[in-house]
Amino acid sequence: MTEQYKMQDPTKQYRKAGPDFEQQQPPPGIEQKMTPKPDAGQETYVGTGRLAGRKAIVTGADSGIGRAVAIAYAREGADVVLAYLPEEQKDAQEVVKLVQEAGRKAIAMPGDLKDENYCEQLVAAAVEQLGGVDILANIAGMQQFVPEIAELTTEQFDDTFKTNVYSLFWLCKAAVKQMKPGSAIINTSSIQAYQPSPILLDYATTKAAINTFSKSLAQQVASKGICVNVVAPGPVWTPLQISGGQPQDVLKEFGAKTPLGRPGQPAEMAPAYVFLASQESSYISGETLNANGGMPTP
Ligand code: NAD
Ligand code: MG
Numbered sequence: 291m292t293e294q295y296k297m298q299d300p301t302k303q304y305r306k307a308g309p310d311f312e313q314q315q316p317p318p319g320i321e322q323k324m325t326p327k328p329d330a331g332q333e334t335y336v337g338t339g340r341l342a343g344r345k346a347i348v349t350g351a352d353s354g355i356g357r358a359v360a361i362a363y364a365r366e367g368a369d370v371v372l373a374y375l376p377e378e379q380k381d382a383q384e385v386v387k388l389v390q391e392a393g394r395k396a397i398a399m400p401g402d403l404k405d406e407n408y409c410e411q412l413v414a415a416a417v418e419q420l421g422g423v424d425i426l427a428n429i430a431g432m433q434q435f436v437p438e439i440a441e442l443t444t445e446q447f448d449d450t451f452k453t454n455v456y457s458l459f460w461l462c463k464a465a466v467k468q469m470k471p472g473s474a475i476i477n478t479s480s481i482q483a484y485q486p487s488p489i490l491l492d493y494a495t496t497k498a499a500i501n502t503f504s505k506s507l508a509q510q511v512a513s514k515g516i517c518v519n520v521v522a523p524g525p526v527w528t529p530l531q532i533s534g535g536q537p538q539d540v541l542k543e544f545g546a547k548t549p550l551g552r553p554g555q556p557a558e559m560a561p562a563y564v565f566l567a568s569q570e571s572s573y574i575s576g577e578t579l580n581a582n583g584g585m586p587t588p
Pocket of ligand 2: 321352354
């Protein structure tokens, strides 16, 4: 049996945080420079053909949860358009290689999701270079903590909303025009939508917006045979958290307050995105799948 399916104690499957988690990089953060490295499932994820022949767009595909999802989608048989920021090229190259090693096409598309035109280009690239778009996994996100509202600039508030919410609007708008029945949109919320940290005012607000956006859109496009769902992670060890997402001194305790007592790893998020992209979730739309170490949600 492969590691992916081995029965294990989830409290011990991955380590707890510790003093070595205390590290800081400028945003957007580079996964290659993190120690310890997040687990994107490259050693463990085994596909079973659940997305054979599908054409997917994955944003934030260079690192963290997006990287784990891109690897999983490719190993499940999907070709992937990878969206990421130009400064993340080195992280993205590793993912391109892993997708290709899975025998699938990888279309690398660096750019800024705050730009509507770029969002449209991502969908156009899937249509022109892969032949369509069946899966849109919106995983990119911006999180910068600011303790006081007086210090939160309009520029940051704008950037957080543009990156986390407007890009969803633009990408969904362009993708829905192309999607055939059976297609899936998966958006990324957070435990922050329900338990907002005082230092993440702008970010937490966007995550609540993403839940509501998804529930509305899900009803709107259901008759077209398109399902829209959400994954809401809890604390997951990724570049987002060590590049301004959290104050450095709290990282040694990262994930300690979850019932499972440890942070999650990107590899533990990917199966949720696979399920919601596959035919196995055919009667599920407008739902949020919480993958957060056991924290209660509404
Ligand atoms: P990550 O840093 O690996 O991924 C975020 C990605 O967003 C970056 O790699 C970058 O490519 C992309 N991005 C940010 N701004 C962009 C822009 N303007 N244009 C294009 N791309 C941009 O971190 P992650 O934790 O894997 O984040 C993925 C998603 O998971 C985010 O939506 C985040 O809010 C969500 N999330 C993460 C956690 C966590 O604890 N890590 C918890 C809940 C939700
Ligand atoms: Mg990144």
